[in-house]
Amino acid sequence: MDKELLKDKDGLTEAEFLQRYDVSMYERPSVTVDMLIFTVTNEEKENYRKLPEKSLKLLLVKRGVHPYIGQWALPGGFVTNDESVDEAALRELKSETNIDEVYMEQLYTWGDVRRDPRTRVVSCSYMALVDSKSLEVKAGDDADEARWFNVRYSVVEEKKTMLEKDFVFEKTVKITLSNDKDILEGVIRVIEKYAGKAVKVAREVLVSDGIAFDHAEMIQYAVERLRNKVEYTDIAFNLMPELFTLSELQQVYEVTLGKELLSAAFRRKIANMVEETNQFTKDAGHRPAKLFRFNPNWRYV
Template identity: 70%
Template sequence: MLLTKYRYQVISVTEIFKRDRNGLTEQEFMQRYDVSMYERPSVTVDMLIFTVFDKEQDNYRKLPEKSMQLLLIKRGEHPYLGEWALPGGFVSVHESIEEAAQRELKSETNIENLYMEQLFTWGDVGRDPRTRVISSSYMALVDRTSLDVRAGDDAEDARWFEVSYQVFQEKKTMLAEGYEFERLIKITLKHKAEVLTTTVKIATMITGRTRRISREIIGSQGIAFDHAKIIEYAVERLRNKIEYTHIAFHLMPQLFTLSELQQVYEVILGKELLAAAFRRKIAPMVIETNQYTKDAGHRPSKLYRFNPSWENT
């Protein structure tokens, strides 16, 4: 039995000398292989770093309102010079996609060692004016108070933008063997006086047992590349994940009140929740402590912590 440098598995001597239709063994084929036969697109990574943070308010007696925010960098180079984009960059031939994501995040925002989940791969032709680019996007939900965000590399600035996600038009069209459902989504990203806007059309076509979804940017102001489409998809994915995972707890401190936790869910889902129903749903995910809040101006509230064994409950 031998271990070849071309396969990371043990194979027999007979397999090594198998010949293809041209009479070549695998070793001979690899020696003659011409890597220039096919045009090779560039590969990039884009990171969506979300957080939920308190809004500024005048009344300290009220529970602070929260907003969902997304980290963007201001491009310091062409193309899209001066516009805002997701942190990201090109993947080197000597690193994995995950390694590239961590490296680019560190070099552009000063964030490192962050756990991110792969979101989607974007490969539309013409999505980058420089060359043919395929991008793998990653998503994370973080507590921004623990991060020291600073722009670097080719980024002129790095800022947290408040995210507003609104469905403002829906249309259903019947087809011969199914139907098409269109939604127009308006996304507004705001940081102080700077406001970025985009409209994304999502078309879902159902024919028989086939379901196809396409996304199209109808208009975009201040957002580079096709990142508006990626942001829309990420918000939708985040809303789905919060329903069946513990991802929201990445935003919480070690101890928290149920009202604070409910606010985080409401901000991400974009809707109000009934307190009683919410508490029944998350009951297995939290553990009650003997501690209470001590904030001035507020009645003491019971503090809870995350239950890491909730899935086995």
């Protein structure tokens, strides 16, 4: 049946209903996007013979306006009426890093009623993984500066409570963000309630030192998602340049997962994900090492 002929209980067609619809009937919250932009960079070499250590970094911007003026926040902004949420996220990514052809995924929607002191704001958080060599970071209009922070993630306490039939699992996570000028800290309690097949997860910020809004929660969630996906997908290659050594790749996996890996087991795991090239490194003081590239067809090998 033609929907243009269908009428509702008031005898209106869809076109008539839309023409009379009052948009002021419901309060409309503002919608924002917040970007968790991760990269991996080399730390300073102690001497020319030692391979540089790698560090997982997150991009933050220092707020130049109220609220939370002077504190550090995830880059982001409000979604306009003429763009989708994904388009807003891409716009913010481009404005902060000057790049757009990168891995990006939507993580979670944050809707606590009091998460923003200005008004009712719902935020969609996105994670982007970028190769540090392609970045040109700059601060947006409402920020004083944009800087990379080293990410340290540690579980400081875990507790499991058995109920009559179900159980509750709690963990307390400490996030430390640092660079040569600033040290920020967030402590988040994650509560997972298991009832049969259903799981309810709640988060509570216990400490948010220098981190604006509820962004400490967002960072904890993003690091956890990143670690989980690195374990079973090829997502880590989005942090790599086109050519890399297997040792460099292993370092990126280790710094992302927060643990050391056995070289033999690691190389078996990624064997199908990489392709050999005929090129070698040319670093002074090191033996030449074979360079590899990502194999996009590894799933079919």
